[in-house]
Amino acid sequence: MIMSGRDARGPKSLMPLLLAAPLLAFMLAFYALPVVTMLMRSVSDPVWSLSHYAALPDDTVFQKVFWNTLYTSVIVTVGALLLGYPVALALVRARRWAPLILILILLPFWTSVLVRSYAWMVLMGRHGLINETLLAAGLLEQPLRILNTPLATQIAMVHILLPYMILPIANALRQIDPSLARAASGLGATPWRTFRQVILPLSMPGVAAGVLLVFVLALGFYITPAMVGGPREITLSMLIAQQVDQLNWGYAATLSAILLATALTLIAACYRLPGIGTAFRMNTR
Amino acid sequence: MAEAGRGASVSLTDLEKSYDRVAAVAGVSLDIRSGEFLTLLGPSGSGKTTTLMMIAGFETPTAGDIAIDAKSVVAMPPYRRNIGMVFQNYALFPHLTVAENIGFPLKQRGVAKAERAKLVSEALELVHLPGYGERYPRQLSGGQQQRVALARAIVFKPRLLLMDEPLGALDKQLRENLQLEMRRLHADLGITFIYVTHDQEEALTMSDRIAVMNEGVVAQVGRPEDLYDRPSSRFVAGFIGESNFLPAIVRGIEDDVVVAECDGALLRALCPGRPATGEKVMLTTRPERLRFTDGAWSSNAPQNRLSVTVTEAVFAGERCRYMLQAGDGTAMVLKEPSSAAIRRRAVGEQAEIAWSVADTILV
Numbered sequence: 001m002i003m004s005g006r007d008a009r010g011p012k013s014l015m016p017l018l019l020a021a022p023l024l025a026f027m028l029a030f031y032a033l034p035v036v037t038m039l040m041r042s043v044s045d046p047v048w049s050l051s052h053y054a055a056l057p058d059d060t061v062f063q064k065v066f067w068n069t070l071y072t073s074v075i076v077t078v079g080a081l082l083l084g085y086p087v088a089l090a091l092v093r094a095r096r097w098a099p100l101i102l103i104l105i106l107l108p109f110w111t112s113v114l115v116r117s118y119a120w121m122v123l124m125g126r127h128g129l130i131n132e133t134l135l136a137a138g139l140l141e142q143p144l145r146i147l148n149t150p151l152a153t154q155i156a157m158v159h160i161l162l163p164y165m166i167l168p169i170a171n172a173l174r175q176i177d178p179s180l181a182r183a184a185s186g187l188g189a190t191p192w193r194t195f196r197q198v199i200l201p202l203s204m205p206g207v208a209a210g211v212l213l214v215f216v217l218a219l220g221f222y223i224t225p226a227m228v229g230g231p232r233e234i235t236l237s238m239l240i241a242q243q244v245d246q247l248n249w250g251y252a253a254t255l256s257a258i259l260l261a262t263a264l265t266l267i268a269a270c271y272r273l274p275g276i277g278t279a280f281r282m283n284t285r
Numbered sequence: 286m287a288e289a290g291r292g293a294s295v296s297l298t299d300l301e302k303s304y305d306r307v308a309a310v311a312g313v314s315l316d317i318r319s320g321e322f323l324t325l326l327g328p329s330g331s332g333k334t335t336t337l338m339m340i341a342g343f344e345t346p347t348a349g350d351i352a353i354d355a356k357s358v359v360a361m362p363p364y365r366r367n368i369g370m371v372f373q374n375y376a377l378f379p380h381l382t383v384a385e386n387i388g389f390p391l392k393q394r395g396v397a398k399a400e401r402a403k404l405v406s407e408a409l410e411l412v413h414l415p416g417y418g419e420r421y422p423r424q425l426s427g428g429q430q431q432r433v434a435l436a437r438a439i440v441f442k443p444r445l446l447l448m449d450e451p452l453g454a455l456d457k458q459l460r461e462n463l464q465l466e467m468r469r470l471h472a473d474l475g476i477t478f479i480y481v482t483h484d485q486e487e488a489l490t491m492s493d494r495i496a497v498m499n500e501g502v503v504a505q506v507g508r509p510e511d512l513y514d515r516p517s518s519r520f521v522a523g524f525i526g527e528s529n530f531l532p533a534i535v536r537g538i539e540d541d542v543v544v545a546e547c548d549g550a551l552l553r554a555l556c557p558g559r560p561a562t563g564e565k566v567m568l569t570t571r572p573e574r575l576r577f578t579d580g581a582w583s584s585n586a587p588q589n590r591l592s593v594t595v596t597e598a599v600f601a602g603e604r605c606r607y608m609l610q611a612g613d614g615t616a617m618v619l620k621e622p623s624s625a626a627i628r629r630r631a632v633g634e635q636a637e638i639a640w641s642v643a644d645t646i647l648v
Contacts, residue, residue, distance in 0.1 A: 182343050183376035185363040187437065188393035197389075201380045 042257050045250030052254040062239070062255070069236040070262075072153060072225070073218035077165075079158040080214050081207070084165035088206070091166065092173040109163040117227045120156040121147060124228065153229040160224060161217055165210040172206025173199070212270050216263045292320035292477035293354050293444035295340060300349035302335050309335040311501035312349070322471050322478040326488040327498035328524070333481045334449055336498070340479065341447050342366050353445065364393070369438035369446040373453055375430045377422040383409070383433050384418030390441040408436040411470070428459045435467075439474065448480045452487065464490055485525045489513065497521050513571075517557070519648045522569040529575070529617040530648075531568040535560045543647050548613040552589040556647035567648050572606075572618040574644040577630070578637040587642040593617065595634045605629060609638065 042052050056062055091101045108116060123129045124146040131143040146152050176199060184194040222237035229235070234242075236259050243252035295317040302310040310332040317323045325333035338344040340351055342363030351358055358366055377386050384405050391401045409415050412432035422430055431451060438446055448467075452460045468491055471478050482488055488495050489509040496506045497520075505517045516522035519530065533545035533552060543556040545566055554568045570589075578590065596616075597608035600623065607630055609617040619638060621627065630636060 177374070177376065179372050179374060179376040180378060182341075182363070183370070183372060183378075184389070186341055186343070186366075186368065186370040187390035188364050188367070188441070189389070190364055190393075193393060198378055202378075 038253050039257050039260075040253070041249050042253035045253065052250050056254070056258075065234050065236055065239045066258070068233060069219060072150070072157070072233075072235060073215050075154050076157045076161060076218045077211055077215045079154065080161050080165040081211060083158065084162050084210065085169055085207070087162075088166045088169035088173055091170045105163050105166055108159070113160055113223050116160055117156060117224045120152070120159070120224075120228050124152050124155075147228055148230045150230055150233045153225045153233060156224045156228050157218060157221055161214045164213045164217060168209035168213065169203060169206040172203045172209075176202045208270060212267060215266060219263055220259060291444065291475040292318075294319045295445065295477065295479065296350075296352040296355070297336070297340075298350040298352070300336065300339060300351065301347045302332075302339060302344060303347045308501050310339070310346075313498075313501075313503055315496055315503060315506065317477060317479060320475050320477055322468075322480065322491060322493045324480045324482060324488040324492040324495045325498055326482060326485060326495050326525075327504075328483055330500075331498040332501040333483075333498045337447050337449055337479060337481045341368055341370050367441075367443050367445075369441070369443040371431075371434045371438050371446070371448040371451045373450045375422075375434040375451075377430055377433055377437075379422055381421075382418060383414070383420050383422065383425070386422065386433060387418075387437045387440050389437065394441060404440055405436075408440040411439075412436045427455055428463065431455065431463065435470070439470075439476075443476065445477045445479070446474075448478065450482055451480075453482075453484075460487070467491060489525070495525075497524060499524070514644075515555070515646060516569065516648060519567055519569070522646070522648050527572050527618060528569045529572060531570070531611070531615055531617070532613075533566055533568050535562050535564045535566055537562060542642060545647070548591065548611045548615065550589075550591050552591070552645060553587060553642040554589075554645040554647040555643065560647070568645055569648050570640055570645050573604075573620040575617070575619040575638050575640045576621070577619075578639045588639045589642060589645055590637055590639045592635065592637050595630045595632055595636060598630055598632055600629070609636075 043050060087101070087105070091098060091105070094101060121128070125131070126143050126145070126147065128147065130146065131140070134140040135143060180198055180202070181194055184198045185191070189197060220237050221235065222241065225233070225235045226238050226241075229238075236255055240252050240255045240259070243249075243255065295315075297313050297315045297317075300310055300313040301308065309330075313332070313336055315323075325336060327333045335344060339346050340353075342358070342361065346359060353366070353368075378389065381389065384402075387405045387408050388401045391404060396404070405418065406415070409418060412435055414429060414432055414436070417425070417429070417433075422433065425433065434451070438448075452463055455463065464487060467478075467480075480488075480491065492509055494506060494508055495512055497504045497512065499520050505512060505521045507515075512521060512525050516525065516528070522528040522530070531547045531552070533547035535543060535545050536551065537544045538559060539553075541555065542553045543560060543566075545552055545554060545568060547568065552568060560566055591611055593609040593611050595607055596610050599606045603623060605621045605623050605627075607619045607621070609619055611617065617638075
């Protein structure tokens, strides 16, 4: 029996690899190779040296941009979490309205980021919808400066990244056995305590996935901060684009390497966190 | 009942529950006594679980009232009802240890940590799982999880314990052990148990009383032996144990015994009502209470007799099982204890069978 099982597994184990081979080849040629070549430039352009990296600790522009990028990502992630969790809960609890809520979440998701960023410019501009409405209502004397401020970037990015927070959380909530909430209630837990002691801890895998996804996406966001952000609130991706424009390939490649390393470090750290680690394991129970 | 008062009494009055105008429970009235072990028994869709969920407070009745200790609880949320509940799938919290699971209801009630630890370890003793407190539910077997669920449901000393098919997912051997343990626990705690199952054997073994449910109503309530010996309807006779059904026509009534004609023979049956002469009725009797008249069995009690043909004979170890056919085509089953001294019947053999009038019920 064992022998025949091993025999059967031999040819079978190659199947997944064969099925993935076309995509694998495509990714190698058009993704891995360009990324590696690009990253190589951080040590090879204009000459082979580590001088780009060595200069970073004294590079005040880089440091300001780096911290600003991290700061923006944290604000956006926290904002998306606070706004997204209740929506995920509503999506799972609502029976009749669930399809409508899902469409409302996904509709912006299917719209181009460029279009949505333009829409925010229209809304938040000096003569945009928000200012015009508030002025007409007599609530403002002078138009507010919203566009081209950090707040504008944060609002627009939260909006664009919300689905990436809501969907993993909703997925985790959906996997919680409904009888657990009933059991908690039957054992004397008020609705709030049931949420706090049962639902919230069991949804942590979804929260972790959502937070990670939104944070990493926010780190590399380019279009939205470039369009609605302030002129002095530059993010890493904007700085990279600017350096490429000026043909500073080596410096741009160094910044890209830092961005990639930051994202990878965060992903690794997330899997190592004790709480979230057990949460991930629990989900695969 | 020496310790009356430790268990809650539950009273259901015209309880109804409809989903989109389809009635799941269609008017259930039932009085459950303090300290009683009552089983709601019925096929799936009979409304037994819905009834239990309404008592627990997870479903709101469409109409009717639920009173616990003579106080209506319909408007009370589940977390204020102070009822222990064991779910079909146990519903243990996967992110909490066994001790934290059992301590959960105590924590909600503000019991101090030291006291909580003491009560939890006592509860673990009670369900024979001492030392399992630090494990997680996923590290336990199905039977152990069931015991933890039970410990969690009784640790806060509720006066009423509800159980929704708690043994359904376990294998037969384990189920029988736990049935006995639950009986013992019921006797020890003295609290009221309401138990839902579709397993008639389980219901007969464990319950003080059984309420048989069918299509949203209670078909019959009574002690296990009452339901088995005196089923009030064809449904109850067929659902609890095995039954033979004989179509007959009423020919007369003698005292409280009905005389009815079946396949040319006059049979006598017990009957609570007074059916009219000429009415078509159904007589029922249990297979193990039929005997071949030329066998070793005899009785002085009044008997019914019928001529039959053996259509199938099965030897099943401890007993023999015969399929019989009466002259009018009615199929019957006869079960006989197996003995080397009793002649076994062959298929196609003509025989006469007899059974006592006390074992014949008109339904």
